[in-house]
Amino acid sequence: MQSMQNSLRVDLLVVGFGKGGKAVAGAMARLGKQVVVVEQSDQMYGGTCPNVGCVPTKALVHEAGNRRTSDVPQEWYERAVGEVHQITSLFRQGNFDGMNSLETATVLTGHAEFTDERTVRVDTLDGPVTVTAENILINTGSTPVIPDIPGLRDSKYLVTSTELIHRTELPKRLAIVGGGYLGVEFAAIYRRFGSEVTLFESGSAIFDREDDDIAVVAEKILVDEGIEIVTGANVTEVRDGDTGVTITYTNDGREQVLSADVVLAAAGRRPATEGLGLAAAGVRTTSGGAVEVDEYLRTSCPHIFALGDVNGGPQFTYISLDDSRIVLDQLIGDGKRATTDRVAVPRTLFMTPPLANVGLNETEARAAGYRIKVASQPVAEIISMPRAYVVHETRGVMKFVIDLATDEILGATLLSVDAQELINLVALAMRSGVKASELRDAVYTHPSSSEAFNDVIGAVVRSDDF
Numbered sequence: 001m002q003s004m005q006n007s008l009r010v011d012l013l014v015v016g017f018g019k020g021g022k023a024v025a026g027a028m029a030r031l032g033k034q035v036v037v038v039e040q041s042d043q044m045y046g047g048t049c050p051n052v053g054c055v056p057t058k059a060l061v062h063e064a065g066n067r068r069t070s071d072v073p074q075e076w077y078e079r080a081v082g083e084v085h086q087i088t089s090l091f092r093q094g095n096f097d098g099m100n101s102l103e104t105a106t107v108l109t110g111h112a113e114f115t116d117e118r119t120v121r122v123d124t125l126d127g128p129v130t131v132t133a134e135n136i137l138i139n140t141g142s143t144p145v146i147p148d149i150p151g152l153r154d155s156k157y158l159v160t161s162t163e164l165i166h167r168t169e170l171p172k173r174l175a176i177v178g179g180g181y182l183g184v185e186f187a188a189i190y191r192r193f194g195s196e197v198t199l200f201e202s203g204s205a206i207f208d209r210e211d212d213d214i215a216v217v218a219e220k221i222l223v224d225e226g227i228e229i230v231t232g233a234n235v236t237e238v239r240d241g242d243t244g245v246t247i248t249y250t251n252d253g254r255e256q257v258l259s260a261d262v263v264l265a266a267a268g269r270r271p272a273t274e275g276l277g278l279a280a281a282g283v284r285t286t287s288g289g290a291v292e293v294d295e296y297l298r299t300s301c302p303h304i305f306a307l308g309d310v311n312g313g314p315q316f317t318y319i320s321l322d323d324s325r326i327v328l329d330q331l332i333g334d335g336k337r338a339t340t341d342r343v344a345v346p347r348t349l350f351m352t353p354p355l356a357n358v359g360l361n362e363t364e365a366r367a368a369g370y371r372i373k374v375a376s377q378p379v380a381e382i383i384s385m386p387r388a389y390v391v392h393e394t395r396g397v398m399k400f401v402i403d404l405a406t407d408e409i410l411g412a413t414l415l416s417v418d419a420q421e422l423i424n425l426v427a428l429a430m431r432s433g434v435k436a437s438e439l440r441d442a443v444y445t446h447p448s449s450s451e452a453f454n455d456v457i458g459a460v461v462r463s464d465d466f
């Protein structure tokens, strides 16, 4: 690394310590390249996922699920938050040390802003540092959208997911605006900790990406847990009082008012490009505010790449990680790997039990013109899967969509215990061309969750043949 006072010249500069950027940075540093990673917050080494995203929220799912009705909600919650923060601190330190201890890598802490297409100014606590680099990766993630609802933005009771998981006081009444991934996961977590939870979704349904038969079962699980769900909700005003907030909304043409102690904004996350100085670098953005990239993740400046949430792709940690493989292939490989290569990418919404999908659902398969058969069973009726009874989690349903002509698995939806693991097996089968009947007739350990496939895939409930 060439270093003059407050200025560095390196091979690779990574702006934002997210999943994809750190993977590329680590690989390049291990090859002896001079690398700088810039992170604006000393509470965010490793990015969103280990600090304020996947890891703490899934740890809270676990902690909330272990609460017995006899456990005092506030005490249980405060202890759980403390334990979760111990995990995130450990991961944060591990991320910092793992990177900074590499001989040719340096972590700079401070906000980064482009000054031209090769140079970034970093405002560290010790003053500005200028970094010039051969290649630059933008990996700044995303930030929560606060819906434009009168009174919401300025409400002292408004929290983002990050603020909520740092509170040690359990909200007695939690209102959540937005019924997507974040809204549903937080509703499930906080209800299990003992909060009264109301979920407002402006769309006509939560789980609107699911087939109706799945959506009904998933929604019933949440309602049975005691979560109030208001769909088609138009939240028109948020008004602060001395001890709480009132939320006015219309639903089915009727105006109603709800009182809450805390309002969580869970209405999506937008790419974090503000204050990055992209114009100074000549890096173009899309109309949605994401950094514009091609299928190799190159921006409008070919030596600058964008990875993870900031490039407008699906907002998942494993997509950011896969972005790193594409960028590494550009930097040191044969440059062929592209975002268009991705097939059968699974996803999981971590309610209890988890809801996981891969490929096409029934509605999508029919819309795409496939002749299909649908195999489906409620978890409680899958005789080959005693594990659901062993762990006392028999709620949910498993469903496969199969090409009638070829026996190809077109997609699966698993709302079941261990679905976050099972879906990876189905995705691998789909990518590898394993047929539905082969997955059905495979040998699985016992008692496991995967052996459910022995039954479910044979349980055809609809077929375009009939």
Ligand SMILES: Cc1cc2nc3c(=O)[nH]c(=O)nc-3n(C[C@H](O)[C@H](O)[C@H](O)COP(=O)(O)OP(=O)(O)OC[C@H]3O[C@@H](n4cnc5c(N)ncnc54)[C@H](O)[C@@H]3O)c2cc1C
Residues within 6 Å of the ligand: 015, 016, 017, 018, 019, 020, 021, 038, 039, 040, 041, 044, 045, 046, 047, 048, 049, 052, 053, 054, 055, 057, 058, 110, 111, 112, 113, 139, 140, 141, 142, 161, 182, 272, 275, 276, 307, 308, 309, 310, 314, 315, 316, 317, 318, 320, 350
């Ligand atoms: C509550 C929550 C739960 C989630 N759960 C899951 C889950 O279970 N599974 C899953 O796959 N995904 C989950 N996600 C999504 C996942 O966390 C993100 O998709 C992923 O972390 C994005 O990673 P990234 O590489 O884009 O960047 P990030 O990990 O977001 O990192 C970007 C970093 O850049 C820094 N930064 C931003 N601007 C600057 C700047 N100008 N200068 C310096 N540094 C800057 C930020 O501080 C941040 O640390 C969750 C998200 C949230 C919010």
Ligand SMILES: NC(=O)c1ccc[n+]([C@@H]2O[C@H](COP(=O)([O-])OP(=O)(O)OC[C@H]3O[C@@H](n4cnc5c(N)ncnc54)[C@H](O)[C@@H]3O)[C@@H](O)[C@H]2O)c1
Residues within 6 Å of the ligand: 147, 148, 149, 177, 178, 179, 180, 181, 182, 183, 185, 200, 201, 202, 203, 233, 235, 266, 267, 268, 269, 314, 315, 316, 347, 348, 349, 350
């Ligand atoms: N398990 C996981 O993998 C996981 C968990 C949490 C978050 N994430 C990622 O984080 C991203 C952000 O999550 P999210 O849930 O905030 O976004 P989202 O896009 O999944 O859902 C936002 C929801 O808010 C609703 N909404 C928007 N404005 C509203 C309003 N004014 N009133 C009521 N409802 C409104 C939308 O209709 C939508 O259903 C997700 O896209 C996801 O990729 C992933």
